[in-house]
Amino acid sequence: TGLLAKLDGEPSARLLAEAKKRGRTVTFDLLGANENTIDLLLPLLPHVDYFMPSIEEARLISGAGDIQEAGRFFLDRGVKQCVFTLGGDGVCFMDHQGEFVRQPAFEISVVDTTGCGDAFDAGFITALHHKMDLKTALNFAQASAALVATGLGSDAGIKSFEDTVNFMNSAKVLA
Numbered sequence: 001t002g003l004l005a006k007l008d009g010e011p012s013a014r015l016l017a018e019a020k021k022r023g024r025t026v027t028f029d030l031l032g033a034n035e036n037t038i039d040l041l042l043p044l045l046p047h048v049d050y051f052m053p054s055i056e057e058a059r060l061i062s063g064a065g066d067i068q069e070a071g072r073f074f075l076d077r078g079v080k081q082c083v084f085t086l087g088g089d090g091v092c093f094m095d096h097q098g099e100f101v102r103q104p105a106f107e108i109s110v111v112d113t114t115g116c117g118d119a120f121d122a123g124f125i126t127a128l129h130h131k132m133d134l135k136t137a138l139n140f141a142q143a144s145a146a147l148v149a150t151g152l153g154s155d156a157g158i159k160s161f162e163d164t165v166n167f168m169n170s171a172k173v174l175a
Helices: 010-021 037-041 057-063 068-076 116-129 134-149 160-169
Strands: 081-085 091-095 099-103
Touching: 037 057, 057 068, 057 081, 068 081, 068 091, 068 099, 081 116, 081 134, 091 134, 091 160, 099 134, 116 134
Parallel strands: none
Antiparallel strands: 081 091, 091 099
């Protein structure tokens, strides 16, 4: 959204509505967020199960001052669950039932953060596919991003599903 003018707005809304009609889980991240992105997002949000931007993007789009205000903004507009990446501060999850989960990041030596957001999203989607509980899914997604950050390039630090699980289960988290 925001980069493909012919797909933005109503065409994307139809695509997501069809996905939901077919019983699919819709995760949604975006690129190039700005103050005008909300106009493109509004018709899409009711079809989104997991809205997964960075907190910086969420705050920019919503105009919110803090994490909970940003989450409430998107939840009030139809998103089922918000998963905000917080960079070195970890991750935050919010939903309509009032669940609020905040988990710290893993302790790593950062080499390059290129691709960490995409790695997080891919990790979370993988965790959903493997039917991990929420906290484990958030940890697996964070482990995916953390491993990417330990190498140079958008996927240099990540090797396999098993390696990511091992890292998730053995790495220290920041206090």
